[in-house]
Amino acid sequence: MTENVNLRRRALLQGGAGLALSSLVVHGAAQTWPARPIRLLTGYAPGGSSDITARAISAPLARLLGQPIVVDNKPGASSALAAAEVARAAPDGYTLGLLDNAPMTIVPSLRNPGYDPLTGFTSISMVTQMPQVLVAAPTLPANSVRELIELMKKQPGKLNYGSGGSGSVGHLCAELLKSRSQTVAVHVPYRGAAPVVTALMAGEIQFAFLTYTGTAAFLKSGNLKALAVSSTTRLPTLPQVPTIAENVLPGFDAPGWFALLAPAGLPAGIVAILNKALADTMKMPAIVSRMEELGQIIATGKVDPKQTIPTELEQWKRLITERKIVVDG
Template structure:
């Protein structure tokens, strides 16, 4: 029969050894319990302080508007202050690089744009890698582009425009808001897909480019629906096609590029939320859920639609795949056009 164990009968040396073994056992299990509870802890405590949403463009633009709309609604729901910081410059690379280097704790976010796809190829060193340095959280909005021409140009359709361009290579011109911007890349994509030769005329902003299309100084330009629709409705511009999957409600008679004979031609000015890489999964999900809730709010939707944008609210996996597709699509166009900044 085994003698009954009595801790008091142990020698001081044996007691010390036993305490060491017990402590070692507890210490070895602590990391496992910590890891197991870490995600639930993050979910229940986040957010516990102010959140920053960094925007790589100036105050008052469409990206800034989207950021402030969703930040205000998310703040109401999450119970913490959410501020928007504008850090324009270098094609939005300054803002993106700053967020890429931030702590992956959910308190510094980026409202990025299509530039986060195009800059991967256009810049030799943008200061970050969109797929490696960020977690894609959700696409916030998408603003379709419209190809519009001067009303005196003798074309009525995309087919007519392509035929005219082929009959006069290097003669027809298209304007843009500047080299490397979305309207410029859309024009390059059109040339690539239609096998035509157009002359690119860069401007310092979208407004002067549109003004010169209306005045007949240049023949055409890709424009956002918000800026183009009033001038199309007044007859100052002629819409050829919409570069999106569906028609613009304000222009029900203007076909999409697919309907006009050019499939898979979609160009939009989009924006979406990103967090630094290695941000915990539960925090990413929390931000996604709160941003999607904000985008479903009637007044947020109304204001975005009124600005010419469509609210999206896609989940993280879908937005990640969209980023990959956009980077691949624009890389082909940028390399072909030999655009480098």
């Protein structure tokens, strides 16, 4: 409890003059928060990357804040159900969301999700980035992004690529690659990542953008090969694999990510406390190690969701319009 009090004091002191007289009410709320358990919503079923990440960070966060954090899985509509519930909640700090770019930038680019990703939330902090790995079967006569692009240009429309579904991160990454490189390949959507891996090894498709956790075992066994990653930073678990940006397409940046978000109007004092607690959590060696195992790059304090969300939203809207992408169903 002493650690919790000290954490609140440090966070409030760091706010300085910016929280002055007009923030006395906010100070009062922050000084008494949290007084009960906190609910952390995630938009996917138990066992996936979102759930594992939420549970990994919730335990140390709870210790720092002095209250339990209950992870609440609300799968459905590409995580938009969970995002909508966060947006509707009271801005009192007791309902938070560990949300990814699916409900925050992809779904709103495809349809009206019933909330505004720019005004309906308080962005607390980016948690991690989860780059997509561009993978191919070992038999594909291309060992780099540059060689893959050359192959697509020589054989326009002859290569197939797979994804876990229309409108998924993997789908949009591939379409962005095609758009930036002015190439043609045929999209084959599947229901999830596992069948994409099976199709790659069977030769039904030639390449795909998938997560590290979904491909690690196949990369180690030699059943798949990694050509590049979709972020601007290399994955610590695949240090020899270049980024697309450094290899051939400068500025290419399309990672998955997880951000800690709250309803719009969360008091600044509570935001400061959460920011400090999350920053301390993400520096813990056990958390750093766990995130690397999951193929994630810690982005807390390095990437600002208040900039990432509008920038990415604009990118996906433009791409979806240009490529005439429609979502399944």
